[in-house]
Amino acid sequence: MPRGNYPLQLLLAPLVAALAAGNAAVLKPSELAPHTSAVMARLIPRYLDTRAVKVVEGAVAETTELLTYPWDHIFYTGNGAVGRIVLEAAAKHLTPVTLELGGKSPVYVDETADVDAVASWLAWGKFLNAGQTCVAPDYLLAPQTVVDALVPALEKAVQRLYGEDPHLSPDYGRIVNDRHLARITDLIGSASGRIAIGGISDAKDRYIAPTVITGASLEDAVMREEIFGPVLPVVNVDDRDEAVQIINDRDKPRALYVFSTDEETHRIFTGETSSGGLVVNALVLHLSAGELPFGGVGASGMGAYHGEEGFRTFSHTKSVLTKLAKAPSLPFSLALPPFTAAKSRVLRTLLR
Template sequence: MASIPQLEFTNKDAIPDIVNGVRSTFHTQKTKPLEFRLVQLRKLYWGMIDNQKAIAAACKQDLGKGHFEANLMELDFCTQTIIYCCNNLEKWAKDETAKDIPFANKLLFPKIRKEPLGCVLIIGPYNFPVNLLIAPLAGAIAAGCTVVLKPSENAPNVAVVLQKVIEGYLDPSCYRVIQGAIPETTALLEQKWDKIFYTGGATVGTIIAKKAAETLTPVTLELGGRNPAIITKNADIRLAARRLLWGKIVNAGQVCVSQNYTLVDKEVLDRFVAEMKTAMKEYYPNGTRNTDDFGRIINDRQWQRLKKMVDESKGKLLMGGEMDESDRYIEPTIIQVDSQTDSLLVDESFGPLMPILPVNNLDEAIRIANEVHETPLGLYPFGNKKETDRCLREIRSGGASVNDGFMHGSLPTMPFGGVGDSGQGAYRGQASFDCFTHRRSITSTPSWLEGMMSVRYPPYTGKLEKMRSMGNLKPNFDRDGNVKFSLVSYVLSLGAGSKTGGLIRYVLVLLAALGLRQYLG
């Protein structure tokens, strides 16, 4: 592997001025016009395209990523995200007419305006150092924010290339890159932000959340999770083996959303392991050691951590196990464990380790999944529809892929995010725009409405019932919680979804507003 250059870290003392400059730009309204945002997104697209060879080479240097993974999961994911934002920005940014407004209040012309949150900080991880920095950046640009980006220092080659792209193609008064490690990140967190977006581990995520709370700064946290896969005796065992193996060979298992362990019904355990071995030979006929299609662990510290997890496991090695520290290589490894307290299940591996825990039935699998980690980032149930539906119903997770490895996390237009201690907030597709946007409620009260509005002014004698009659909702249920029959409700439900039904409802609401409710029951 090529030698890794020393990153030129940003001077800590310069960070406050950099942040203040970007914040000042936001207050000039420069990023508000849609055309400005679109131009910046288009330039970002071409910055990625013009530097695609450098991006792929950097991914190879930092993570050993092959040509296929670097282009499909890093470059293409970002360029497709950018184009999607460009194609939909006008629709996303358009004012919305407020819904479910009482008729008497419609004369206030209530609407929702999409406002950028302001100056935001995006902190990227090392495992997908391009994808997980540029994709949220595209959302922030689309929303009209100014941005400071902090790439991962653990992927230094990628960090250098991305700084070149951002500084060379985007407006430097709006978008800046800070390079560094813990001291520089700490200095960044000392600044005031309108939003912090962080992807990484729960330990650092907790630090960021605490620091953000001091200034009431909203955060989006995309964290990891001890994600369970469940194989029932009714699953398609061959497909389960192929798909879950894929989920652990991508990026050498350094994927926050891949399965961390697999709960397999004892009745199909041997078949599942045999199919995993078969799939392994099919994917890598000559093994993973000498192919460009299998990555390496990011650094020595992470390699040592993974080795320690294997060394401390009391499980039985079923496949793989070869390791080479000099190359940061770990072969895809299957280990059968007998306890949920095994070292391979207690912590997230974030590597090509595949512990298997046999279970007696689905009841036991669901119980263990909920005990190991209540709120994983992903869930991967394999079985018949009744079984997978039950898993979705009884196990919480940020997302789920039924009968597959993390496919839900690979769709660039589908909201992605964690729940509980696997994260908070979501992005991708329109969710990326929403992530950096404030939905601002606005009303406009015409002067000619003052006569009707006088009911809100004191003295209040006799005005409470009048105010209530103007818009208060009436219950359609009795004291026992049972729904009562209402002629109005019945008529309003006629032709639901049709133009005729909508006209009927509008006329009835108008009559009600004119004080004719007594005639409608």
């Protein structure tokens, strides 16, 4: 059951792992991408064995019905609210689950980082798919001197990718539906900071410009809720210790990004924070590394997949021990009552 931001990939990637591990599967495409759902419902039965793979289209009613059955495993990609519903339903049958959720993935940038390089990464990783990526940077933590240099560099980097007016760019995405557009514009409107870049929207076209809000407060809604859109709030911090404290005071993020050339900073963020993944001096790339497990922790999810980890997720490691029929049973008989001093001496000798 995927969310609607990458409806094809999020449906088929877990299916590949499930089939590789020898399972049959029921797929529930996202109702937020109805055209993709319809195409999958038409093509999958044409090319895959319908005895092994079924597609169920629908929305809340169909998902609720599916969750009543005692599955061997449930894999869900989406938000935490629905993730809790899935987990509660699975608990009734003691069904194991993999929850690929979202959350607020922070970026920390210190004075040693190359500002222009960071800006290029942010322009791509944050505004990719109009910010509708589960591991997109959700907010930025940096000292004021870094922010002062980074914001104009980021504005230029956005222009390099999407032109002077991203609304006219064929490469810049749109928000998935009207409800999410209204939610994101409300987050922008309620923020206490300054709109340093963007802030423009067009409801008819479901367009929100690449937006950066400086001086954001930790109490703002945009800093408390998962944004899942092209809005980057910036919070000033004095140093890495304050950044680590802010991160650790919140739910564990799906991803954590650190831009720094200082190895001690790398060590501190690796050892003193918890996140689904940690990337140093880049954004989002861990998603494409097939040898790395991909998943969240805490409120950002449970379990992982991709590559071998996906095979393991949809498998059960069953222990099998076979005693040869003609093998002597004497060693086992030593562990049976009645217990004697002689048996104890032999067992101690064997165990040594």
